[in-house]
Structure formats: structure tokens, C-alpha cells
Amino acid sequence: MAQGWILSILIVSMVISYAAADPPDPPSKPECHIPCDDSCGVDIHCSWNHRFDPQILTNYSLHWETAHSIEDRVNTGTSLSGFIDREHFSMNSELHVWVQAESKHGSAKSQVVVFDTGDLTKPPPPLITRSYEDPLEISWSSICNEPHLSLGSCDVRFRTQAEKLWHEDEIGAQVTYEFSGPVQAGVVYEFQVRCSCATGLISDWSATHRIRSSEAAPTGQIDVWKDCGVPATNADCVVTWKLPTSQAHGQILGYEVTLFSKHTTNVLVNISVAEPRGLLMCDELKCYLKSSLKSVSSASVSAYNARGATVPSYLAIPTPGKVRSEHSIDVRMNTENLTVSWALPSQLPDTKSFKEYVVQYKQAGRLLGKGFNWIRVNKSCTTVTFKGHFERYRPYQVSLFTVTHDQQSHHFSSVIGYSCHGIPAKVRSFKVISIAATHATLFWEPVLLTMQNGLILYYEIGVHGQMAVYNVSASPQDENKTFELLNVSADQEYEVWIKAVTEAGPGDNVTISFITNQQQHLQLKLKSHLLSLLILLCLPVIICCLLVLLSFHRGTSKTCLCINEKIPDPYNSTIYQMMAYQVNEPVAWICIPIYEPHPTMSTLEVVEIQHQLCEQNCFFEDQTRPAASLEGCTRKHRYGKGEYSKMVDSEEEKDMSEVTGRDDCWSLSEEEQDTSGYEQHFIPTAAEILNA
16 A cells, blocks of 8 residues: 555656656747837837746746847846847847747747837827717827827727727827717716827727716616515515616616505605615616515506606516416526526417516525516517526526516416536435334425525435335425335334435435334234233122122121111110110111010010111021910011111110010000000010011
């Protein structure tokens, strides 16, 4: 690797050395004259040009040879001019002159020029002394008018201030000139003059002399148009216009602009060029009004000078809408020219109303009124060319409009053009908007127009690890894009990239990652497994809940009489009041089944409930019932279904239970006589308890 570098350096050094070893190029032919400013001089002044390498020192020498073959020279050093003294030549004799350049690498000689020393006198440029506006006329003086000299011939050239090329006219031995061509009123004209004496060389051109022609009222109409930016049919626009110098006929003092509102309110704006008040902006021949055209239906503009004003020019402002390119147009441009061509549509607008085409261009990203121009062409024309400076890598929207006689405009087509294409910027907002098992939908926004750096031809999309690359059309340029990515596998991670491509090449990549979904049958299988697992987990819980409910139901049926909300209050019983000693037992103890075969009770309270609380008895089925011998002593059980009873034993019951030999039965009449209505209502009889 190092040997290769050394070899390259040696080759370059040899090339440089070989190139530097060449002798210098020959100088140009010398131009010599004898200057006659105040008076004619005696020395010959010579000058020449030479293309040389500034890094190499080059010296010059001026050589001459007289008719007697006497050669002489004078060294001028690095200067490109030199003198031949009067003592080295004779007047009215032949003289051969040349120049030689010398450097350390050699020397070179210019061509030899032969002069007649009597014809080398050169007068100074004439001086223009007077001028007139109407008609245009100039006068001048020259040294050749001096008594010791005689005037030979003079030339005059002229142009308007806006022109770049001169128009030349040879007038002979005269010191005045009257312009004979058509004079544009109020236009500045420029003049230059040069003269020669009877013998010798012609002088250089004089200094430029300017004359403004007489003003007249401006003629014709102003070319009025609108700048709506990009796209060409935006809602916000400015009115712009231009007036050719040939129509101004003098210095324009101001403009009158009338804006006709859609709400029948008109606005008249009188703008002075000297004091625009921030409303008027002019650039060379174009001006525009810094006022929005929102809610404006039409506008008119006229220009005025000291002699009069133009006829107002009207422009209808169309309703803003989306740009639709109904027909294709072709744009070819470079940094100096923009050529637009189009084909005549098969269906032209109404020939009676269709007047002309308007072709315009607008540089994207520029403010309204800036980077904008337009041309009106005949309706039979299909090509137009703009001259100007068009920036590299900058988008220009070229639009074509049809215009009617009443200045109604209709958008015909638009296209984006570039003078030079570059590498585009990155794609914006690249993402996945839907994912399936075997495909995915990609979404992205187009590169901003001002950052495209060239016309985007298409977008490249690829998947890392795969050879396939997909090209997606970039048309239309200003709309969001989607792409369906196919041939992907389920439940896999993918990394996808995208980049924009112009004529200059592709831009930088933008990458995203995503995971595809599972297959549908796998999803169903997974869901079934999850459902089965959920059922297995919930089944024990459900069984436990059912068991708890069942147990609760059984317990409720056995204790229904004990938890009824209408429980009798024993404090209202007379038995309770007669008891010497009372023990408050829980309610559940009252429901304990009676095991005594022949219970003895001091007093019972029986109650009859009209509504049914439960169908089952409060006693357990497995308890032993009383003997049948009590059948004669029992009375009918009156509370059946829907009835409720409660028994309270007094302290005396315990004492009497120990007494034997008493009757097992009580008299119903005595019971009913000894007990109050409260006891009869709530307390069941002993027979009823035993039968139950």
C-alpha cells in the first residue's frame, strides 16, 4: 500500500515538473501609439497582453527594428507596457515591433507588427459639451479641432438605459449629432463619441452622456396578474403587475389600485413610488401590492406620471381550489433558461371568449411577489422561454392558464421543474398502520417540496435480509403514500427501510421494525386453550359457591321461625311479669326440640300468624315425637302453614317438672281463663308442641 502511494506521488511530481518545464506562451501583438493629449508627444507607447502562471516569474522586453535593420530593446520587467524613445526611431518611417517573454523555463516571442511612425498619433476621447431633449441632440469638442491639427472622422453610439447592446453610427467630420430614430418619451438615452484626426489613430470612446427624452402620458395597459404561491391556486394571493418602459413615456410617479370585494365594498389605494408606505414593492419592471386578496373578487391597476395615466387594467380573482393538471406540459430548464411547451387541447375553450395563455413560474418557498414571473402568449402558441437566473436544487412550479377577454383565468396545468437535481432528504413519518399474519400496510408522507433537491422519481422499499426491493411511484408528489408489504411470515419480526430517489441518486434510509400477527387457526387454538384453562380454574370456585348456597338454604329452612322479623316481645307477657327469676336465653334456644314425654309448663303463650313464613316445621325430623297417649289432651294445631309459635318457660316450670303424680293434661277452660290474650295469641299449647 505504501509503495503505491509513493509511486503515485512520484508520477504526480514528474507530471508537474514536466508541465512546469514548458516555456511560457507567446504574448499578444503589441499595440502602439503616440498620445496627443494637450499636445502630441514624441515617444511611442506600446502595450500587450499575456497569459502566464502567477507562480512563475516572467519578465518582458520590448523589441523594435528600424528600416535600417537596427535592432534595439528595452526591458520592462513584469509590466505589460513599455516605451520607445524618440531618439530610437524616425517620423514617417517604418518600424517593426514585437515583445518577448522570458522565464526560468524558456522564452517566447510575439508576432511582429509593422507601423508607420507618422500614423501612430492618437487623440484623446472627445468631450460632450451640450445636449437637448427635444429633439435628442448632442455636441462635443476634440483636440483634432485645434489649429495645428485637422478633424478626420467621428463615430457615435447610443442605447436606452435598459438596453445592453450599443447602436453605432458613423457621422464623419462633425461635432454634433441629432438622434433620427423613434424617441420613446420619458426614456433615458446614453451616448458615446470617438474621433480621429486627419492622420493617425482613432481615439477611445468618450464618457457616457445620458439624456432623458421629453415625457408623455403613459400608453396602453398595465399587465396585471396574481401570485398565489405554491400551489398556484392558494386562497391567499397578491396582485402584481409590470409596465414596459416603452409604454411609460416618462418617470412613473405612482399607481392606483382598486380592490373589488365580494361584499360590495371597494377599496381604492393610491400608492406613490416615492413614498410607498410599505404597501408597494417593486423589483426592476415588476411591482406588487402587499395586501391579501382574500374575499376580493377582482382588481384594477393603473399607472400615472406627470403627463397622465394609463387605462385601468382589470383582473378577475378566481375562487381558490385544488390544483388539477388537466393536461400535461413539458418543462426543460437550466440555470439560465426555462422553456415550457404544451400541446393544444382537443377541446379548446370558447373561441369567442378565449383570448390567450399565461405561463408563469414560482420558486417554491419564496414569499408572495418574490421569485415569480409570467408571460402572456397568443392562443396559437405552444412554447415559451424565460430568461433569468434559476437556482440549483430549488423547485420551480410552472403553471399554464387560459385567459378570456374579460380576464377570467382558468388553471390548465402545473408541473415542478429543477435546473439541477440533487440528493433528496429523508422520507417523513414512515410507519406501519396495519399488521396481519402474512402482510402489513406501510404509510409515509412525501419529502417536503423545499427539501427534495430534485424531482423524486420513485421510492425504494426493502426488507433487511431479503434481496427484493420494491419501487413505488412518487406521483402525485404532494400526497401521502401507502404500500402493501406481502410475502411475510406470521409471528416474525421484520425491519423495513425506505428512501427517495431522484435523477442524482437515492437519499438516506428511514427504518422501522414490526412483528407480524399469528395465523388465525393458531389464534383460535390459543383462545380455546385459554378458555379451557379459565374454566378449570373457575370450576372449583363455582362448586364451592353452590355448596355454600345449599348449606345456607337448609339452615334457613330449619330456623325460619327463629329469625322472623315479627318475633313476639316477651316483656309484654304476664307470665314474664309473674316470674320471680328470668333468664334471657338466645332465640335459638326456644327452638330446641322438647325431649320430655310429659312436659309440665306453668304457663304458655300461643300466637297465630296469618301469613305463611315457611312450609317446614322448626323441629328436626330425626327427633323423637311424644307418645300417642297425649292425643286426648291436645287441641287442634291452629297455626299450620304460615303460622308461627313461640314458647317461654318461667322459672316455676323447672320446679313443677319435679312434681309427680299430677295430671298430664290441663283443662282448656282453666288455661283460657288463667291466661291473658297475649299468651293465648303467642304461646302454643303443650299438646300442639308434642303433636308437632
